[in-house]
Amino acid sequence: MFGTLVAFMVANPATSHALTAILETTGMAAALILLRTPRPEGTAALLVSTYYYGREAGQREHDIKHAGWDAVQAHLGAEFLYGWSLPNLQQWVAPTCAAWAVAAAIFLIHSRMRPVPR
Numbered sequence: 001m002f003g004t005l006v007a008f009m010v011a012n013p014a015t016s017h018a019l020t021a022i023l024e025t026t027g028m029a030a031a032l033i034l035l036r037t038p039r040p041e042g043t044a045a046l047l048v049s050t051y052y053y054g055r056e057a058g059q060r061e062h063d064i065k066h067a068g069w070d071a072v073q074a075h076l077g078a079e080f081l082y083g084w085s086l087p088n089l090q091q092w093v094a095p096t097c098a099a100w101a102v103a104a105a106i107f108l109i110h111s112r113m114r115p116v117p118r
Contacts, residue, residue: 014094021095025102045103049096
């Protein structure tokens with residue numbers, strides 16, 4: 001059972017990133033709600049999306065440097081999505097969409113739990 005799950009996660013990195021982002025966004029939003037920060041669900045989704053963007057951009061920068069580009073060109077290329085492969089783009093977009101979907105769900109649940117002023 002566990003081996004099958006691991007095999008699925010390895011074979012489907014965009015899906016595994018999305019599933020992980022759901023857990024990360026939920027946990028971070030819960031912590032931020034407990035800390036009573038403003039817009040905790042949006043902050044959590046933004047941080048999770050930024051994490052996955054940085055992860056994929058870092059991999060692209062590394063690959064571009066090894067292809068012979070100098071450091072500045074590699075950095076700018078990775079930051080502006082140049083040289084990104086479709087799987088890497090999916091591995092950033094999938095968790096970003098999952099994170100914002102979780103944030104929207106948390107926002108709706110949280111807003112319905114608040115008392116309505118009369």
